[in-house]
Amino acid sequence: MVSSISDRGQSYEEEQSYDWSWYVWGARNLFSLPALILLSAFVGFGGLAREAGLPLAHLVFLVPTIWALPSHLILLAGIVSGASLFAIAPAVALAAIRMMPMTMALIPEIRAAHTKRWHLLLVSNLVAITAWVHTLQKAKDIPRRGRLPYFVGFASTMAITTTIAAALVHQLAPSLPSAVMACLYFLTPIYFATTIWNTARVRAEHLALGLGFALGPIAVWLLPQASILIAGLTAGVIAYGIHRLTISKSEQA
Amino acid sequence: MFYDSYDFWWWPFVFILIAGAVPTAIWRWAGVFLVGNMDETSEWLVFIRCVATGLVAAVIAQFVFNPTGTLAELPLWLRLGAAFGGFGIFLATGRHVFVGVLMAEVLLLSGMWLFM
Known part of the structure; x- marks a missing residue:
């Protein structure tokens, strides 16, 4: 006891x-x-x-x-x-x-x-x-x-x-x-690119990574003081949009 | 309001907290409060991850396209070549972060040694 x-x-x-x-x-x-x-x-x-x-x-x-x-x-x-x-x-x-x-x-x-x-x-x-x-x-x-x-x-x-x-x-x-x-x-930059590529769960994140990289210099030319915000947001929205489009297409098929 | 708006010694610390620490920490706290109440695979989290990834990619682009200081002294083609080369080797050899980082550095150094 x-x-x-x-x-x-x-x-x-x-x-x-x-x-x-x-x-x-x-x-x-x-x-x-x-x-x-x-x-x-x-x-x-x-x-x-x-x-x-x-x-x-x-x-x-x-x-x-x-x-x-x-x-x-x-x-x-x-x-x-x-x-x-x-x-x-x-x-x-x-x-x-x-x-x-x-x-x-x-x-x-x-x-x-x-x-x-x-x-x-x-x-x-x-x-x-x-x-x-x-x-x-x-x-x-x-x-x-x-x-x-x-x-x-x-x-x-x-x-x-x-x-x-x-x-x-x-x-x-x-x-x-x-x-x-x-x-x-x-x-x-290489550490970021590789770790983020590896931790991505959906392909759209890989797309966002590529788009953000490509849009970066364009945004610097457009508006240097908010370039990261502009490039990042645009890349994320486009990548997600494409992600939605491919999902709805595969659902229709 | 800017980093150097005021002459007070404490202003930059307050600036760092408001502009950097709080906007980062709120998401961690939000995660603590929302855990269990939200599906981690939900669709809007995919959107969030896309935007966050896009922003980090824009930071990466700045290192390659518009760096400051020592990197700016190297030609663009060398920065681009080393970045794409390192990342390409990373993708081709089983996606080990260490391999990608190492190869990008090797390419950058070889470029500096050969052409500058």
């Missing part, structure tokens, strides 16, 4: 807590290929920020508070082109919409029995593509109580490390050879 009460007490306690030992296992992914690629993309971003004239303090502030490289780049491009808050914020918001379905896909995987909504609101700020893809793949091999700590371990370690890397390059950029800097900057 006594032992059964203590058993119940123990299991209740277990259900009410996370297993934070998984945090370390998540953090260890810092030494993985996707983490390395992301790190180099932020090394490039640190250099870009330096060339754009962004002070170190602003860089160190904006990397972890935003924590989504497309948003970082749109904000930086906006600041450089002298765009207003009312042009930058909508472009950032539209580019970041993908955070919503990503968060929605992740939560059922990492939620434990006792998880509160405020836990998820906090943790969701770490949702970004690299740790997200990885945790979705790994979740099934981790006990429920360890999944949220595992994700936080990976994502927070990446956020801290990339901020440090970006800050270092911000300081070192003027002393690095220009060929090295060119290669670092070039990591980012």
